[in-house]
Amino acid sequence: MPVIKTWQLAAGATVVGLALAAGAVAAAGPWDSGQRKAERDWAADRAPGGGADHRASEGKRVAPPAPAVLTALGSAAGAAAPGRAAPVPAAGLAPELGRLLRDRGLGPVRAASVVDMTTGREVYGTRSGASMIPASTTKIATTVAALSALGPDHRIPTTVVASGKGAGTVVTLVGGGDASLDGARLGKLADRTASALRAAGPAPVRLAYSTSLYRGRELHPIGVNGNLAHVTPLMVDQGRLDPRSTGSAERSGDPAGDAARAFGRLLEARGVALAAGAPARRAPAPGARQLAEVLSPPVSELVERTLTESDNDIAESLARQTAIATGEEASFAGAGRAVKKQLARLKVPLAGTNFADGSGLDRADRVSARLLTALLARAAEQGRPGLRPVLTGLPVAGFSGTLDSRYPATSPGAGLVRAKTGTLTGVNSLSGTVVAPDGRLLAFAFLADRTTSRDDAQLALDRLAAALVS
Numbered sequence: 001m002p003v004i005k006t007w008q009l010a011a012g013a014t015v016v017g018l019a020l021a022a023g024a025v026a027a028a029g030p031w032d033s034g035q036r037k038a039e040r041d042w043a044a045d046r047a048p049g050g051g052a053d054h055r056a057s058e059g060k061r062v063a064p065p066a067p068a069v070l071t072a073l074g075s076a077a078g079a080a081a082p083g084r085a086a087p088v089p090a091a092g093l094a095p096e097l098g099r100l101l102r103d104r105g106l107g108p109v110r111a112a113s114v115v116d117m118t119t120g121r122e123v124y125g126t127r128s129g130a131s132m133i134p135a136s137t138t139k140i141a142t143t144v145a146a147l148s149a150l151g152p153d154h155r156i157p158t159t160v161v162a163s164g165k166g167a168g169t170v171v172t173l174v175g176g177g178d179a180s181l182d183g184a185r186l187g188k189l190a191d192r193t194a195s196a197l198r199a200a201g202p203a204p205v206r207l208a209y210s211t212s213l214y215r216g217r218e219l220h221p222i223g224v225n226g227n228l229a230h231v232t233p234l235m236v237d238q239g240r241l242d243p244r245s246t247g248s249a250e251r252s253g254d255p256a257g258d259a260a261r262a263f264g265r266l267l268e269a270r271g272v273a274l275a276a277g278a279p280a281r282r283a284p285a286p287g288a289r290q291l292a293e294v295l296s297p298p299v300s301e302l303v304e305r306t307l308t309e310s311d312n313d314i315a316e317s318l319a320r321q322t323a324i325a326t327g328e329e330a331s332f333a334g335a336g337r338a339v340k341k342q343l344a345r346l347k348v349p350l351a352g353t354n355f356a357d358g359s360g361l362d363r364a365d366r367v368s369a370r371l372l373t374a375l376l377a378r379a380a381e382q383g384r385p386g387l388r389p390v391l392t393g394l395p396v397a398g399f400s401g402t403l404d405s406r407y408p409a410t411s412p413g414a415g416l417v418r419a420k421t422g423t424l425t426g427v428n429s430l431s432g433t434v435v436a437p438d439g440r441l442l443a444f445a446f447l448a449d450r451t452t453s454r455d456d457a458q459l460a461l462d463r464l465a466a467a468l469v470s
Helices: 004-024 034-046 068-074 091-102 135-150 185-198 253-268 299-309 312-325 332-343 369-380 453-467
Strands: 109-116 121-126 157-163 168-172 205-208 289-294 418-424 425-435 441-449
Touching: 068 418, 091 109, 091 121, 091 453, 109 369, 121 369, 135 299, 135 312, 135 332, 135 369, 135 418, 135 425, 157 185, 168 185, 168 253, 185 289, 185 418, 205 253, 312 332, 369 425, 369 441, 418 453, 425 453, 441 453
Parallel strands: 168 205
Antiparallel strands: 109 121, 109 441, 157 168, 157 289, 418 425, 425 441
């Protein structure tokens, strides 16, 4: 992994975690949650002196302190910060970005939008309103919609209910749509369930499980794929056959059934007698009483994980949670309608959009570069602190998530570019935020279609974002 200069990481972290209360973004990064805690600890370990690179030997040059971005962000639009050059006008961006957009690595179809987040004004655009395949930058739309509909503190429950009495008791594990459920929390649910059942006596109980929260097909249109489990409201470790695996990995063909069988084994290990036979898949009986529940991390953390790691399973879960919260059917189609409906309430440009899924794996998805920058600008607005995890969840160039191995230490974008990546065969995208040399916070979106080399396309996209920093 490339070594990032401490001042670069500090500047990038300052922008989203501290600085933006001055204008574009209030200080609201959830630094003690998820990836942000890891980033804070990383910076603390490497910056004991507060912003200088103390790894350099005495007498050698060290990295300069982080540039002062606060004053510039809080100043009037177009004004220069004290001691800084005046902001580069929109015309100054065009030649360099235009040149970089002509890179053959981006293929024949490209779109770009750059927005000044202090004013909301688009300072550069090329086909910015064109309808494009976004790949995983779709997750920006999904997460904005989920936070808007659910709120950052909402948690997704997985519950256990019971019906009947004595030997006729049926215990049902009910999936609530928590795609982050892991073995540890399933164990806690088994603890609580076993404790509740002890009061009912020693008679064996029958185990069932419910996936009735979701409708329609479970298999994503891309088919069986290591990047995504069956989309079901009940799964453990995202249906990974090896819970320790990350990224693309072999998945279960029946994640809900596997979760129920694992839960049954946990109950038996805790002394609960189960009737013979595999758990039955069926909806809970009307009037079933709740025995136990466990909750997901808050939506704010789920959003950060979705964006940092490009987590497809959680993205699909958040899209369906948005559907449930807005009265739509919890299916691929219903989730797409819900996301679009929720974004419409934010008054962002939705012409030509289509949300066929929540993850961006479906090539039927369509967004514009202008929509992506508008969503990032909405997340930065002072009056919308609940949307801030969209910004704090963006991967950091050369440091975290899907940008971990991109941007060498010599790149001006390392530690300063924060962006969601998007990659499908022949489709590449990058959308996020940077701090310009004059201190302005910029949102950008670069989309490319019909690319022939993933590596060439990613390098070209990375150069575009880095050009906004230098």
